[in-house]
Amino acid sequence: MDVSGKSPLKIEKLVKKYGNFTAVNEVSFEMKPGEIFGLLGPNGAGKTSIISCLVTLQEPTSGHCEIFGYDPKVNPEYTKVLTGFVPQELINHGFFSIEEILVFHSGFYQRWHNKERIHYLLKRLGLWEHKDKKVKALSGGMKRRLLIAKALVHEPKLLLLDEPTAGVDIELRASLWDFVQELSQDGMSILLTTHYLEEAESLCDRVGILQNGNLRTVGPTRELIEKLTERKVHVFFDGVCNEEISSPYLRNREDNQAEFVIPHGVGVGDLIADIQCNVHKILDIKIEEGSLEEAFVHVLGEHQ
Ligand SMILES: Nc1ncnc2c1ncn2[C@@H]1O[C@H](COP(=O)(O)OP(=O)(O)OP(=O)(O)O)[C@@H](O)[C@H]1O
Ligand SMILES: [Mg+2]
Incomplete structure (x- = not known):
């Protein structure tokens, strides 16, 4: 056939x-x-x-x-x-x-x-x-x-x-x-x-x-x-960072780290540039991509 x-x-x-x-x-x-x-x-x-x-x-x-x-x-x-x-x-x-x-x-x-x-x-x-x-x-x-x-x-x-x-x-x-x-x-x-x-x-x-x-x-x-989830970006600072961070994406802030949630259209580079933090103070950046499980939960939640 x-x-x-x-x-x-x-x-x-x-x-x-x-x-x-x-x-x-x-x-x-x-x-x-x-x-x-x-x-x-x-x-x-x-x-x-x-x-x-x-x-x-x-x-x-x-x-x-x-x-x-x-x-x-x-x-x-x-x-x-x-x-x-x-x-x-x-x-x-x-x-x-x-x-x-x-x-x-x-x-x-x-x-x-x-x-x-x-x-x-x-x-x-x-x-x-x-x-x-x-x-x-x-x-x-x-x-x-x-x-x-x-x-x-x-x-x-x-x-x-x-x-x-x-x-x-x-x-x-x-x-x-x-x-x-x-x-x-x-x-x-x-x-x-x-x-x-x-x-x-x-x-x-x-x-x-x-x-x-x-x-x-x-x-x-x-x-x-990409459409239904966001990315989490954790920025770790070298020691205590007292600088003020103003970003619409900021979710959580502690002395030596900050957590952002950004839509897929926004690049990590843009985020870092935006928060105007001294780059030399950044020790590490961890990015958590959205998952199918998150998309799934989102879709089901929309129709509860
Ligand atoms: N032969 C049947 N007679 C009556 N109801 C049925 C019959 N087969 C399935 N159903 C009902 O139809 C609905 C869908 O069942 P179905 O088995 O298609 O679901 P499913 O998505 O495959 O679920 P699962 O992930 O548990 O396998 C359920 O509410 C189930 O109780
Ligand atoms: Mg089944």
Whole structure:
């Protein structure tokens, strides 16, 4: 299937209701080819509900979704081949071994001779030494890795990762994120949900922030951080500095240090020039950049 140049995912005014409760409220956004997109939001925001509509586990109440131009409701046979999906909830395949499950799963996609890819995934995801173990004998983190291997056996073009690192230890989390970056560099488009905002910040090209089913904001990660947060600048003086500092950005002043909060448009050089302090008295300057977590808290706070 030639999908080059097509948007991996387009969602238009998607609504998902469970009875009278609206879990997803007219959400629209579009992914760019090859990007890593983070769908963020507190518990119950509607992230899994959106992904469930994309993989036909739920039917949208209204609105429209497209995966590389195909509607999952109309052409699931195409969208399922194009998409790899790692669900949030662990499932139990009980009595089969890891390798058997991956072989069966390849069969669903008519990939009968898929040994090379399966072995590559087993090794890449650190499951090689466990490949003959039954699923019931796996730890939570191993089950999560198996789900990721399953989602990738058929070389999808769009990968949907719903909380892929929940319950996964720090070391494995780092190696999973490395793997996600590698997949993205190979041209795969990736949508992920996570509550680890520091990792989302370093990984995601763009993010969308959901709250109570509403998409509050969407944009390039760096731009959102710059728009929604400020930088903290701590200036440390050599000994006690008695000079008067007058700056609209001054937040805190002690004998040998001052703390400023500046918007992203203002440079640190301008700030120092502005406060007209003797530069020779400055011992050190520490700058704390705004974070995605701060931007996230800001966005949620605006709609309380
Ligand atoms: N099958 C269902 N029936 C009824 N309500 C549901 C169902 N699935 C989800 N909900 C409700 O819809 C809302 C959104 O749930 P969803 O699972 O999409 O949130 P989420 O953003 O994925 O949260 P989390 O971060 O906890 O995974 C929640 O209030 C949830 O209780
Ligand atoms: Mg969820």
